[in-house]
Amino acid sequence: MTANRKDLICGLVFVVIGLLFAVGSTDLDMGTATRMGPGYFPMVLAGLLILLGLIIAGKSFGQPDAAIGGIPWRAMLLIIPALCFFGFAVRGIGLVPGIFIVALAASFASSKMTPLLAVLLSAGLSIFCSLVFVKGLGLPIQLIGPWVRFW
Amino acid sequence: MELLSNLALGIATAGAPENIFYCFLGVLLGTLVGVLPGLGPTATTAMLLPITFVLPPTPALIMLSGIYYGAQYGGSTTAILINLPGESSSAVTSIDGYQMARQGRAGQALAAAAIGSFFAGTFATFVIALAAPPLTEIALQFGPPEYFSLVVLGLVCSVALAHGSVMKALAMIVLGLMLGLVGTDIYTGAPRFTLDRLELADGINFVAVAAGVFGIAEIFRNMENENTRDAVIAKVTSLWPSREDWRRMVAPILRGTFLGSALGILPGGGAILASFAAYTVEKKVSKYPEEFGKGAIEGVAGPESANNAGAQTSFIPMLTLGIPSNPVMALMIGAMIIQGIVPGPNVARDQPELFWGIIASMWLGNLMLVILNLPLIGIWVRLLQVPYHTLFPAIIAFASIGVYSVNSNAFDLYAVALFGVVGWLLLKLDCEPAPLLLGFVLGPLLEEHLRRAMIISRGDPMIFINFSERPISAVLLTLAAIALVIVLLPSVAKKREEVFVEED
Amino acid sequence: MSFFSLARLGFAGLLAMAPALAHAESVEQFPSGPLTIVVPFAPGGSNDTLARLVGRDLEKKWRQPVVIDNRTGAGGNLGGLAVARSEPDGYNLVMASIGTHAVNPFLYKNMPYDAVKDFEPVTLVAKVDLVVVVHPSLPIKSVQELIDYSKKNPGKLNYASGGNGSSQHLATELFKHLTGADMTHVPYKGSGNAIADLLGGQVPVMIADMPIVAPHIKEGKLRALAVGSAQRSAAIDVPTLQEAGVKGYEAYAWYGLFARGGTPRPIVDKLQTEIAAILHDPRNQTFLRDLGAVPSGNTPDEFAAFQKSEIDKWGEIVKPLGMTLD
Secondary structure (H helix, E strand, O other), rough: OOEHHHHHHHHHHHHHHHHHHHHHHHHHOOEOOOOEOHHHHHHHHHHHHHHHHHHHHHHEEOOOOOOOOOOOOOHHHHHHHHHHHHHHHHHHHHHHHHHHHHHHHHHHHOOOOOHHHHHHHHHHHHHHHHHHHHHHHOOOOOOOOHHHHHO | OOOHHHHHHHHHHHHOHHHHHHHHHHHHHHHHHHHOOOOOHHHHHHHHHHHHHHHOOHHHHHHHHHHHHHHHHHHHHHHHHHOOOOHHHHHHHHHHHHHHOOOHHHHHHHHHHHHHHHHHHHHHHHHHHHHHHHHHHHHHOOHHHHHHHHHHHHHHHHHHHOOOOHHHHHHHHHHHHHHHOOOOOOOOOOOOOOOOOOOOOOOHHHHHHHHHHHHHHHHHHHHOOOOOOHHHHHHOOOOOHHHHHHHHHHHHHHHHHHHHHHHOOOOOHHHHHHHHHHHHHHHHHOOHHHHHOOOOHHHEEEHHHHHHHHHHHHHHHHHHHHHOOHHHHHHHHHHHHHOOOOOOOOOOHHHHHHHHHHHHHHHHHHHHHHHHHHHHHHHHHHHOOOHHHHHHHHHHEEEEEEEEHHHHHHHHHHHHHHHHHHHHHHHHOOOOOOHHHHHHHHHHOOOOOOHHHHHHHOOOOOHHHOOOOOHHHHHHHHHHHHHHHHHHHHHHHHHHHHHHHHHO | HHHHHHHHHHHHHHHHHHHHOOOOOOOOOOOOOOOOEEEOOOOOOHHHHHHHHHHHHHHHOOOEEEEEEOOHHHHHHHHHHHHHHOOOOEEEEEEEEEEHHHHHHHHOOOOOOOOOOOEEEEOOOOOOOOEEEEEEOOOOOOOHHHHHHHHHHHOOOEEEOOOOOOOOHHHHHHHHHOOOOEEEEEEOOOOOHHHHHHOOOOOOOOEEEEEHHHHHHHHOOOOOOOOOEOOOOOOHHHHHHHOOOOOOOOOOEEEEEEEEEOOHHHHHHHHHHHHHHHOOOOHHHHHHHHHHEEEEOOOOHHHHHHHHHHHHHHHHHHHHHOOOOO
16 A cells, blocks of 8 residues: 655654653643643643644555655754854854854855855854944844953 | 824924934834844844933834834845744745745735835824724723634634645644743743753743744755755846736735734734734635745735734734733833833823824834835845855854844754754645744643633633623634634645645 | 763863953953843833833943843743853843742742852842732722622632732732632733733732833722832822731832842942942932832842842742742
């Protein structure tokens, strides 16, 4: 029997998320209808999501298969750490290096990017962001943070 | 006539050269800051607020209002150009607006947004001038059961935001609702799904979710097959709406304006629903429902008009009651207090110059917005001609600092990354992000009003449907039930999916 | 996660070096850069407004930017934490509330900082009056009538608050505790939303911040019964709850500034002198009093004693009520 793998995976993803939330809700008090506890509403929603997931997965059988396509590994491996690094380190290293690093890392997600252009672009962005956000808008963040300031 | 003399006073105040200047300055700064990805109207207004402290009260508040409209329009600009909405209402704009941009019709989308906003702003200004006090009385009839029923209606209708499978759209709404519940339960203080992270105690940041599931997910998708698939947008042929575009824009603008004006009056935050509701209506009445989600101009014109009208009428509870219906209005109230004005019902009587001056300046601000932005369209569109591999690192850099600036919270950046991956995965599985975002915004409201209504009624669900006690709630829930039947009717559902499959 | 833990270790090392590298600054030079006032709540509330008021005038005097940094979350604990973890140099202040620096330690099991040890009191900015209001549709004209009405209609009367653990909530629970009044708590997300339902008569009773409800009382849209403080309010002339027969009742909201624990005393004193001068400015005085706030500007020692008395007082009230939030 054929199945539309896209829909099957999709349904299962919803079922799993629903189960995770349901498990997370078990610690919470359900309460009564008058004074619903914090767990009441999430539990109802989790049940609903599991049900919808099962319906989506069930309907996938007997449908023609659909291609799922590629995974942008390179972009993900560069952009995700870049974003996390920025959040983690910007207060410590400051905005100028923060933006430079995040833009530089992101640049190499594209195979069309040349190193020179990437450096120029990242430098330009970090100057622009510093002027706009710190000088212009007064964002409470240092340009060069204490972690990289050795004077 | 009292109204005429009041309006004359307002026009005289707003028309003073100094006030015109500050109104323009506000609109200009608001637009320029608002177009920075990740910076929605709240963040923009909070950042620019201190500038107005040096001014006397009337120009200060006129400038702040200008900043607010400018920031809203700026947020729509990024939603259209790079699929990065700065707030929930422009999430709707990005559905069709971004598709139009990819087809080389960014100019038309931006023009539709500007023109729709201007018309809506003009109409809503008149609504405020003519009927603010009586409308306030009506709005106060909305209690917890009415808000609950309104949100249910909104959620049922939001299935229309997706153009694919109804089941997937419903699942995305439910998932959004659940993500919206993350954080501290307001009734008991219990932390829910916070994974013991203090940063999640106040819930997941909307801007982070929106930047992730829209902006970053789109970048991942464009990077999938960078060399085989062309992420570059189609050639721009013209910037201005054609005669056909105009014909299709008029009715949506009118409907959106009306819907947005009505919803914006509710002090509990009805304006959130305005753009979603307008999109749903347009899709239902359109002769070309299959074009929605693929670049229908109605899908930009209607919601943008509704959004701006709602933004405008949300001044009503702020001006007449001193109640903020959204965070920007809360900032306006703070600004008034700092200026030495006690907000509340006394403002119209004690400070007529300020009250009517702000109202008259609303129209002026909207006029400036359209004058300022029509020429800017050319510049924005040119920005899109930058090769994609140069554009996207800039989007990521701006989104990083933009999201960070909202709460100065590292965790928000981790959320952007996570939701980028989640959004990409869901896109791959043909699940569209807009219903998820609506659920995310409305989830907390839905639960809050449901539980509050149940406390007030001591657990009696009749509070929602008892027509003699709660007519508004009963009517809204009936409408929601009818809408649900229409959505779930097999024939309708089937037609939707066929349309989807055949065009995929 | 190993990458992050490694990175964190590395950065933690750098971080530890930072204070040693920062050269000491004399009091005369302070402030030589921008100051930050962390507001642990969303823009627009009393807390935020007072911070912006003080910030605006400090900026004028010192000609250094004063940045208002709204860090919301966990009942204000996130904002408190930001300053508890900052440098002890006087450049980072937090606009504390009854929640962040008196009550939360009793309500939250996982308090991320010590409200006393991690902070250096600078000055109390203002006390804000709390006022008992009812919707005019209720046949209630005095505090005694409210108590009687609630007892005659058990389980019927609801009261609103700006949230669990908010000053409005605590003040009402104290009122119930002392009088035996029977009212059910309906929490809202912030006072603004609560006022809308209060005006609409959806929830008819609230002990609310004076600045927010005073205009509505003057318009006759709400009926004021009494104020919670020991003295009558300058904004609306109604009896105090003590005068109305509730023995031993005293409750108000307050907002004050703290620096990071260990900030040099001369810098704290300089901050206090400047901020007290702002609060004693006749224009600010009249304005704040008319709003229903009582500006203070007391010394760091007075403020420390005040904080201690608040902690003791609310500890005694909250513990027997058995309220916890996480």
